Amino acid sequence: xxxxxxxxxxxxxxxxxxxxxxxxxxxxxxxxxxxxxxxxxxxxxxxxxxxxxxxxxxxxxxxxxxxxxxxxxxxxxxxxxxxxxxxxxxxxxxxxxxxxxxxxxxxxxxxxxxxxxxxxxxxxxxxxxxxxxxxxxxxxxxxxxxxxxxxxxxxxxxxxxxxxxxxxxxxxxxxxxxxxxxxxxxxxxxxxxxxxxxxxxxxxxxxxxxxxxxxxxxxxxxxxxxxxxxxxxxxxxxxxxxxxxxxxxxxxxxxxxxxxxxxxxxxxxxxxxxxxxxxxxxxxxxxxxxxxxxxxxxxxxxxxxxxxxxxxxxxxxxxxxxxxxxxxxxxxxxxxxxxxxxxxxxxxxxxxxxxxxxxxxxxxxxxxxxx
Amino acid sequence: xxxxxxxxxxxxxxxxxxxxxxxxxxxxxxxxxxxxxxxxxxxxxxxxxxxxxxxxxxxxxxxxxxxxxxxxxxxxxxxxxxxxxxxxxxxxxxxxxxxxxxxxxxxxxxxxxxxxxxxxxxxxxxxxxxxxxxxxxxxxxxxxxxxxxxxxxxxxxxxxxxxxxxxxxxxxxxxxxxxxxxxxxxxxxxxxxxxxxxxxxxxxxxxxxxxxxxxxxxxxxxxxxxxxxxxxxxxxxxxxxxxxxxxxxxxxxxxxxxxxxxxxxxxxxxxxxxxxxxxxxxxxxxxxxxxxxxxxxxxxxxxxxxxxxxxxxxxxxxxxxxxxxxxxxxxxxxxxxxxxxxxxxxxxxxxxxxxxxxxxxxxxxxxxxxx
Numbered sequence: 176x177x178x179x180x181x182x183x184x185x186x187x188x189x190x191x192x193x194x195x196x197x198x199x200x201x202x203x204x205x206x207x208x209x210x211x212x213x214x215x216x217x218x219x220x221x222x223x224x225x226x227x228x229x230x231x232x233x234x235x236x237x238x239x240x241x242x243x244x245x246x247x248x249x250x251x252x253x254x255x256x257x258x259x260x261x262x263x264x265x266x267x268x269x270x271x272x273x274x275x276x277x278x279x280x281x282x283x284x285x286x287x288x289x290x291x292x293x294x295x296x297x298x299x300x301x302x303x304x305x306x307x308x309x310x311x312x313x314x315x316x317x318x319x320x321x322x323x324x325x326x327x328x329x330x331x332x333x334x335x336x337x338x339x340x341x342x343x344x345x346x347x348x349x350x351x352x353x354x355x356x357x358x359x360x361x362x363x364x365x366x367x368x369x370x371x372x373x374x375x376x377x378x379x380x381x382x383x384x385x386x387x388x389x390x391x392x393x394x395x396x397x398x399x400x401x402x403x404x405x406x407x408x409x410x411x412x413x414x415x416x417x418x419x420x421x422x423x424x425x426x427x428x429x430x431x432x433x434x435x436x437x438x439x440x441x442x443x444x445x446x447x448x449x450x451x452x453x454x455x456x457x458x459x460x461x462x463x464x465x466x467x468x469x470x471x472x473x474x475x476x477x478x479x480x481x482x483x484x485x486x487x488x489x490x491x492x493x494x495x496x497x498x499x500x501x502x503x504x505x506x507x508x509x510x511x512x513x514x515x516x517x518x519x520x521x522x523x524x525x526x527x528x529x530x531x532x533x534x535x536x537x538x539x540x541x542x543x544x545x546x
Numbered sequence: 547x548x549x550x551x552x553x554x555x556x557x558x559x560x561x562x563x564x565x566x567x568x569x570x571x572x573x574x575x576x577x578x579x580x581x582x583x584x585x586x587x588x589x590x591x592x593x594x595x596x597x598x599x600x601x602x603x604x605x606x607x608x609x610x611x612x613x614x615x616x617x618x619x620x621x622x623x624x625x626x627x628x629x630x631x632x633x634x635x636x637x638x639x640x641x642x643x644x645x646x647x648x649x650x651x652x653x654x655x656x657x658x659x660x661x662x663x664x665x666x667x668x669x670x671x672x673x674x675x676x677x678x679x680x681x682x683x684x685x686x687x688x689x690x691x692x693x694x695x696x697x698x699x700x701x702x703x704x705x706x707x708x709x710x711x712x713x714x715x716x717x718x719x720x721x722x723x724x725x726x727x728x729x730x731x732x733x734x735x736x737x738x739x740x741x742x743x744x745x746x747x748x749x750x751x752x753x754x755x756x757x758x759x760x761x762x763x764x765x766x767x768x769x770x771x772x773x774x775x776x777x778x779x780x781x782x783x784x785x786x787x788x789x790x791x792x793x794x795x796x797x798x799x800x801x802x803x804x805x806x807x808x809x810x811x812x813x814x815x816x817x818x819x820x821x822x823x824x825x826x827x828x829x830x831x832x833x834x835x836x837x838x839x840x841x842x843x844x845x846x847x848x849x850x851x852x853x854x855x856x857x858x859x860x861x862x863x864x865x866x867x868x869x870x871x872x873x874x875x876x877x878x879x880x881x882x883x884x885x886x887x888x889x890x891x892x893x894x895x896x897x898x899x900x901x902x903x904x905x906x907x908x909x910x911x912x913x914x915x916x917x
Contacts, residue, residue: 184641186616219828219861220910244862245557245824245911264795264824264862267878270555284796287877310798314806315822315863319798346808355810424635425655427681427690435685437717439726451686453616453635457590457906462899463834490590490902491615491635492686506658507638528833531861535828536907539591540616 185542186453187421187512191224193232193545195414199400200236202412206383208390214376216397217252218244218263223459223535224401224416228545230255233400242395246270249279259339261306265316271295275303280339282306284316286325289332296335304337307373309366311343311359327369340376340393341367348381348389351408356382360389380405384412403530404520417519417534419512419541421454421475423504424492435494436486440467443485447498450482452510455491459536460512461526462488471496473525476511477504556913557824558792558883562595564603564916566785570771571607573783577754579761585747587768588623589615589634594830594906595772595787599916601626604771613766617641620650630710632677636687642666646674651710653677655687657696660703667706675708678744680737682714682730698740711747711764712738719752719760722779727753731760751776755783774901775891788890788905790883790912792823792846794875795863806865807857811838814856818869821853823881826862830907831883832897833859842867844896847882848875 182188203213215238221229230241230252240259243249249262250273259280266274266281266288274281275295283289283305296303310317318326326332343363347353360377367375375391380399382389384406399405402416427449429435434442435449452475456462464473465488474481475495482495497504504510513519513533520530553559574584586609592600601612601623611630614620620633621644630651637645637652637659645652646666654660654676667674681688689697697703714734718724731748738746746762751770753760755777770776773787798820800806805813806820823846827833835844836859845852846866853866868875875881884890884904891901 184617184644186618186635219826222861223828244828246555247557247911264557267793267795269878273555285798285877312805312810313808314798314800314804314820314857315860315865316796321799346805346810350809355805422638424638425687427685428692429685433685434683434717434726437684438721439683439717449685455590456903457594457615459907462903486685489686490593490906494686506656507640532827532833535861536830540618 182542182544187419187458187541188544189537189541190418190544190546191228192414192416192418193228195402195416196229196232196400197236199402199413199416200233200238203383203394203396203399204236207394208387211390211392211394212239213394213396214238214240214242215400216242216395218242218248219535222397222401222531223537225543225545226251240393246273246279250277253277253279263316266292275299280304280306282308282342284308285318286322286332289326289336293332293335302335302337304339306340306342307333307338309341309343309363311362312355313344313346317343323366327366330369338370338373340374341370342376345377345379345382348379348385349405349407351406356385398531401534402519403534407520411518415518418514420509420514421452421512423450423506423508423510424453425451425506426497426503427451434486436465437489438487441486442468447496448503449485450495450497450504450510452493452495453491454512455489455493457490458538458540459533460488460493461528461532461536463526463528464488473522474517476514476516479516481516482510553913553915558790558829558912559915560908560912561789561915561917562599563785563787563789564599566773566787567600567603567771568607570773570784570787571604571609574754574765574767574770575607578765579758582761582763582765583610584765584767585609585611585613586771587613587766589613589619589768590906593768593772593902594908596914596916597622611764617644617650621648624648624650634687637663646670651675651677653679653713655679656689657693657703660697660707664703664706673706673708675710677711677713678704678709680712680714680734682733683726684715684717688714694737698737701740709741709744711745712741713747716748716750716753719750719756720776720778722777727756769902772905773890774905778891782889786889789885791880791885792825792883794821794877794879794881795824796822796877797868797874798822805857807836808860809858812857813839818867819874820856821866821868821875821881823864823866824862825883826860826864828861829909829911830904831859831864832899832907834897834899835859844893845888847885847887850887852887853881
């Protein structure tokens with residue numbers, strides 16, 4: 176629908192600051208130990224911000240390596256660059272040919288993955304590149320302890336492969352001093368010792384900030400590139416990337432004891448005024464941001480003043496208590512969803528989730544502007 | 547990315563049964579009182595299922611009228627049909643020209659909307675068509691009681707307009723015998739009596755099933771077209787429209803006292819096996835479907851057997867306890883997210899939300915098949 180959309184007639188506006196994104200990438204380049212490179216994790220459509228634009232912004236900073244979640248995503252990026260493109264979701268049986276043909280790097284997550292990729296290398300009579308993922312506690316993807324042991328005892332299993340990086344992934348690096356992070360690091364060091372000649376990569380956004388010893392040869396920042404806070408216990412060192420504003424569709428008066436929204440979950444204890452704005456859960460304004468009487472948490476901002484969400488979030492609309500605003504806004508004006516007064520992380524807290532989900536849920540109805 | 551995606555190499559598959567959608571539309575045609583037409587509510591990209599395909603399916607059933615939420619959405623549909631297309635979000639000041647030029651029907655939600663549209667009609671020296679929305683309890687959009695009274699006393703305010711329908715919207719029709727529904731109906735009847743010559747529309751999906759007296763001249767089904775249950779207290783009268791399956795990326799063994807996922811929220815009380823599947827909150831598998839120890843609610847199905855989600859939902863992956871499956875599945879096989887064993891409504895219940903949000907959150911990474 177993009178061709179028919181216009182700035183003037185949009186219902187809500189999403190502004191994405193690619194300059195800030197590039198600056199955030201450079202924060203990692205500055206942070207990284209000498210010799211340590213910085214990859215860009217641009218999966219899930221660049222964390223919901225538009226992978227083409229995100230990729231272009233990182234290219235201006237000479238980002239040397241890209242991580243995607245799925246083969247489809249990697250194929251898309253492969254059309255745009257000849258640089259290394261890796262698939263975190265791994266290599267499933269039957270996909271060897273296309274990885275090979277398109278020069279996509281599989282992240283090998285199991286002995287079976289290794290064996291399948293090794294067979295392919297053997298058939299072609301060449302060494303095939305890959306990343307090798309050891310699980311150190313996430314229990315999601317990667318070789319488990321037993322598989323790691325098997326491999327360490329018999330490195331010939333990867334003799335036909337050119338392992339670019341050994342990798343693992345932190346589960347709790349966002350929490351300062353979480354004991355799991357050190358445990359994972361120690362496991363990773365132990366496994367790594369069996370592959371002294373191979374480069375290593377461990378740190379995600381948070382991990383990169385937690386300790387220099389986690390840096391190894393490649394940082395893999397994701398969330399922080401997009402302006403989310405990798406060190407939540409302190410002020411966000413990243414620049415904000417996202418701004419979201421929505422149009423006020425209507426201002427209305429409500430009377431004490433009236434209710435608002437589906438299910439009549441919110442009942443007013445006094446006369447007030449409401450603003451109905453043009454975004455809803457279909458736009459990624461999560462339904463969990465809605466509420467019942469005396470349980471209001473989420474807010475939007477009007478000229479810097481917080482206005483509480485009241486009642487349930489609809490598919491295409493949200494209602495806000497604006498009884499305290501003087502002068503009262505008029506229909507057609509805008510309110511801030513994410514911006515100077517409220518970060519994606521703040522909105523996530525109100526929704527009981529994390530900033531990542533706020534970003535990846537951003538809908539397709541916004542008028543998107545990149546600057 | 548669609549051009550590079552293939553059925554074979556996809557991570558997850560979304561199948562949308564347009565025949566079932568057409569059949570659901572016909573359930574409303576059969577249900578409707580004689581003379582009552584049935585519109586299609588296809589806002590929010592056809593409730594997330596793809597508005598072009600949804601529109602085409604409804605066209606095969608000669609759907610006479612379409613409702614959208616925003617002007618952008620309406621402009622898109624206007625390119626596809628000359629039939630009436632109405633914007634529920636209303637007419638904001640400054641948009642009169644484009645509504646007029648593109649023959650989009652505004653839903654007039656306030657005296658101000660009426661005045662702006664009336665002025666436009668006066669300038670052009672023609673009658674302009676519109677819908678007129680009276681709020682009867684939602685307190686979201688529509689003329690409030692006082693505005694309604696003003697208008698009823700002075701019908702000349704709409705003398706320059708061709709009001710195709712008076713409309714209102716139920717807030718609680720999904721709950722059987724909810725008192726608000728009758729209250730809203732009574733208010734609507736009272737207001738309608740001032741406009742005896744104008745057609746009326748009140749019933750959404752649930753309202754259409756609740757009482758024939760709610761039918762008036764136009765039903766406006768949305769959710770039920772897409773297979774959600776409009777009468778949750780009884781068996782779903784609609785045909786299922788959505789099927790979603792995802793690929794198993796890896797099978798892994800875990801040992802008692804190990805944890806899984808971010809934040810180590812889930813700790814195993816015995817040895818078991820996990821399947822990691824290729825979808826996450828970036829795909830609309832809401833993060834609220836994740837869990838902590840002893841709090842597991844959400845499930846996926848493997849060959850009809852429920853497998854509980856364990857730990858947090860990641861952006862691109864979910865982990866499931868499959869210790870009870872015998873034989874154990876292998877990587878590359880699929881699991882059912884929505885289908886024969888679990889409806890979108892079921893998944894919504896596990897996430898603490900409604901089926902609507904499950905549908906509108908369906909992501910763009912799925913390989914989408916329409917049948």
